[in-house]
Amino acid sequence: xxxxxxxxxxxxxxxxxxxxxxxxxxxxxxxxxxxxxxxxxxxxxxxxxxxxxxxxxxxxxxxxxxxxxxxxxxxxxxxxxxxxxxxxxxxxxxxxxxxxxxxxxxxxxxxx
Amino acid sequence: xxxxxxxxxxxxxxxxxxxxxxxxxxxxxxxxxxxxxxxxxxxxxxxxxxxxxxxxxxxxxxxxxxxxxxxxxxxxxxxxxxxxxxxxxxxxxxxxxxxxxxxxxxxxxxxxx
Numbered sequence: 001x002x003x004x005x006x007x008x009x010x011x012x013x014x015x016x017x018x019x020x021x022x023x024x025x026x027x028x029x030x031x032x033x034x035x036x037x038x039x040x041x042x043x044x045x046x047x048x049x050x051x052x053x054x055x056x057x058x059x060x061x062x063x064x065x066x067x068x069x070x071x072x073x074x075x076x077x078x079x080x081x082x083x084x085x086x087x088x089x090x091x092x093x094x095x096x097x098x099x100x101x102x103x104x105x106x107x108x109x110x111x112x
Numbered sequence: 113x114x115x116x117x118x119x120x121x122x123x124x125x126x127x128x129x130x131x132x133x134x135x136x137x138x139x140x141x142x143x144x145x146x147x148x149x150x151x152x153x154x155x156x157x158x159x160x161x162x163x164x165x166x167x168x169x170x171x172x173x174x175x176x177x178x179x180x181x182x183x184x185x186x187x188x189x190x191x192x193x194x195x196x197x198x199x200x201x202x203x204x205x206x207x208x209x210x211x212x213x214x215x216x217x218x219x220x221x222x223x224x225x
Binding site for chain 2: 035105
């Protein structure tokens with residue numbers, strides 16, 4: 001158990017809908033990262049927050065947004081969903097910005 | 113542009129022998145490298161890391177080697193055990209860009225009894 005909690009574990013939704021994925025980092029970790037793993041793809045970095053502020057942005061679509069709350073949990077919002085958004089979404093956390101990150105078990109999103 | 117590449121999608125090794133997983137990178141700004149192990153239906157688990165100021169880091173059965181001039185790193189597992197069977201990802205980051213990791217595509221290791 002990495003100490004990073006993601007909910008829900010599975011999500012099935014229709015095209016055009018909006019979903020919210022939630023992540024609770026390890027106790028004391030200030031950095032939260034979101035990654036996407038599509039079929040046959042490696043993990044693609046989406047976005048990083050550090051202590052409530054956006055720190056780095058990767059290949060995150062404009063339809064996607066994220067935030068980190070004062071209690072350090074984070075949410076990833078995916079809207080106007082398309083079939084191609086079906087993927088595993090991982091959250092990771094680390095104490096600072098330059099240490100190894102610990103991953104949650106992921107949310108498997110299926111868009112039908 | 114794939115900045116981190118794992119050219120072998122799979123590797124099969126006999127139990128007790130050495131497993132060598134390879135990773136190449138193109139961005140010379142990378143200064144921190146990590147290996148993660150992933151089982152199906154689980155998140156990646158951190159294994160071992162190495163800073164660019166070193167060329168070797170060892171932790172039990174796991175050793176990571178870094179060759180900066182060749183932009184190449186490798187993970188050695190000795191001796192390999194059936195429980196090591198998983199997908200292994202290498203990842204790299206640039207210190208001043210925070211902890212954002214760029215991952216390779218992964219190598220599926222199968223250790224046969």
